[in-house]
Amino acid sequence: MNHLATSKEDILAASRELIKENGWAAVSIRALASRCSVSSGTIYNYYESKADLLGDTIESIWQEIFFHPEDEQIFHDAAACISWIYERLEYGNRQFPGFFSLHSFSFMREEKNDGKKRMMKTWGHIQNGLCNVLKNDLKIRPDVFDQQFTENQFADILFSLILVAITRQDYDPSSVLMLINKTLY
Known part of the structure; x- marks a missing residue:
């Protein structure tokens, strides 16, 4: 279910859900933006890179x-x-x-x-x-x-x-x- 991400916590929750559903390969900035119903740029407002996103997701x-x-x-x-x-x-x-x-x-x-x-x-x-x-x-x-x-x-x-x-x-x-x-x- 897509929802509008309004915080880092929302983005992390969506990232965890992508992993639960489809494994690590499913996590990309584009897929996450789609899941959160935002643009890729919005994700980059919270994370400088995919590596930063994955680090926070893993934590x-x-x-x-x-x-x-x-x-x-x-x-x-x-x-x-x-x-x-x-x-x-x-x-x-x-x-x-x-x-x-x-x-x-x-x-x-x-x-x-x-x-x-x-x-x-x-x-x-x-x-x-x-x-x-x-x-x-x-x-x-x-x-x-x-x-x-x-x-x-x-x-x-x-x-x-x-x-x-x-x-x-x-x-x-x-x-x-x-x-x-x-x-x-």
Whole structure:
């Protein structure tokens, strides 16, 4: 359904819809302008280039995938948090087919500095969230973390496993949950 885009948010929403319906190849300034019922020039008023548009679109997709859950308890329980992350990854894969493929990551490399900053910001946010969960989970044995093995290091391990799940499109958290249970509790 075409609608008149009156803001950057409207343009991003239309861009996400194009991706949901037809994949990454569907996103062009012309297709987006048509979807938004505006001229291509209007899109260029908001974005200097297609790369800028794609960068913001990718960032908005990550935000949609990892919206803040209503249940705050997720951020106080490592196992619940990991289950939630995997559920959100599965949602992202369903809603945005191909988003997690290496092809979509190549979009981020087109504008290397900006793309890398955006990806690192998103991934850093996820890693920091994991670290905070590890610090807030009262069920974790008090002797698990010390100066040689910190919450940050374990969050890095968990995040690495999440990245492997993304590339394999394997959204079953059972092996990661087993690792958490055997290591932390």
